Amino acid sequence: MLAAAFKLKCGNLPGLVRHTAVGTCQPVSLAQAAWHRWLVSNVEALKAPAGQISANLKESRGVLRLHGEDIHQFLNGIITNNPKLLQNGTTDVMYTALLNSHGRFMHDAFLCATGEPFGILADVDKEHLPDLVKMLNRYKLRAKVTVEDVSQDYDVWTRFNPSPDNQECQRGWPQDPRLKELGQRAILPKGTDTGSNDHCEDPPAAYRRLRHTLGIAEGPSEIPQGSAVPLEYNLDGLNAISFSKGCYVGQELVARTHFQGMVRKRLMPIALQDDSAAGDVEAGTSVFAEGSARPVGKIVAMDGAAGMAVIRLEVAFGLEESPLHVGQKDGPLIRAQRPSWWPQEWGQEQSL
Structure with a gap:
């Protein structure tokens, strides 16, 4: 620099x-x-x-x-x-x-x-x-x-x-x-x-x-240490990973996920549909698809009514697209947004 x-x-x-x-x-x-x-x-x-x-x-x-x-x-x-x-x-x-x-x-x-x-x-x-x-x-x-x-x-x-x-x-x-x-x-x-x-x-x-x-996280304060899969946090699209340089610590999982071409969840921007719920949603809160008792994602960061979450791609943008609730299956509605910088194939893996 x-x-x-x-x-x-x-x-x-x-x-x-x-x-x-x-x-x-x-x-x-x-x-x-x-x-x-x-x-x-x-x-x-x-x-x-x-x-x-x-x-x-x-x-x-x-x-x-x-x-x-x-x-x-x-x-x-x-x-x-x-x-x-x-x-x-x-x-x-x-x-x-x-x-x-x-x-x-x-x-x-x-x-x-x-x-x-x-x-x-x-x-x-x-x-x-x-x-x-x-x-x-x-x-x-x-x-x-x-x-x-x-x-x-x-x-x-x-x-x-x-x-x-x-x-x-x-x-x-x-x-x-x-x-x-x-x-x-x-x-x-x-x-x-x-x-x-x-x-x-x-x-x-x-x-x-x-x-x-x-939809870009930065540092362990937003990318959970010891549990976050790098591709789920979009590091493959942010010029953070070389897939040709050879071995490094942890390389096997990253390479296998990349070459198999199957990333089921990704970090994306989200916004509360009702601004009155701003301040009640915190990082770590689960995201639910409407009618489902099992979480489909998790809030990563919130700043007022907007933030980021890791969400299953099929539910956010794919064949199983559904209204999304935060906190519980009938909690406040959120809207997932597909960033303009995402490669076209992201989120299409399930239909291939």
Whole structure:
């Protein structure tokens, strides 16, 4: 992410960049203080254009520094995406997940190339950051890898338009690797000025509502640790999983589910039909199809009358489509929504 900011000036800073084998321009390693000075001196490239919102996610996201000569090989064996794409300069930022040995979700992360030959910054869930550090240290064994919490030095920022259909990639910030509808995302040094948000009282809440509108969960706070199946939370459609890179922890379940082509439930946006029920529905509440005594899904997050739920696709959009109730089989009605970014085949598996 920060590497992308450097790229803006690659032509003017020949002494600070190198060209990789694939012809991309990347910065060489610089001391953190020098990097901070460069960013501050080029802050205009970091400010949000008119109409966009800049949100500091410091309350929900922390930053790790991962470095050492074995870092890419180490990550390759434990994450769902391919870190060699960062190493060879193919991409500056990627979204990925860490699973347990049974293929269930444990953590997610945005990995950012810093320009160091063996250095990466990771944007991770702040509440669960200590658990992630323990997990990484447990896996590294004798690998030459160091894991540091640098949240005191960096903040995670996003800038976006509240309308998902009106996202433009402005200079200076990399696009969110999951979806263009989410705008842009960056790890920036503490104190970086990204401009004012006079037209938005609570930028992080506005960003959360945007995610919920698109049906995109983030972090173990919304994706249950140890139980969530990655494909049910749409990680296969959010550029989080490589199906060609080879083995990693938990890979067997993910690959089998993907290649069998049978995902029965997925995370999707939902809305209460009656706004008066807002505030009475919480995460973890069961969803029922009308006339059924058995749950067909579960609420993942609610923000007023809107939120997200994991629901059986046949019941939400397929052959068994039915009115949906929350809490009990005759509870408040909710409406499931099919996000525009979903591939056409999602939800059609049952009829194949």
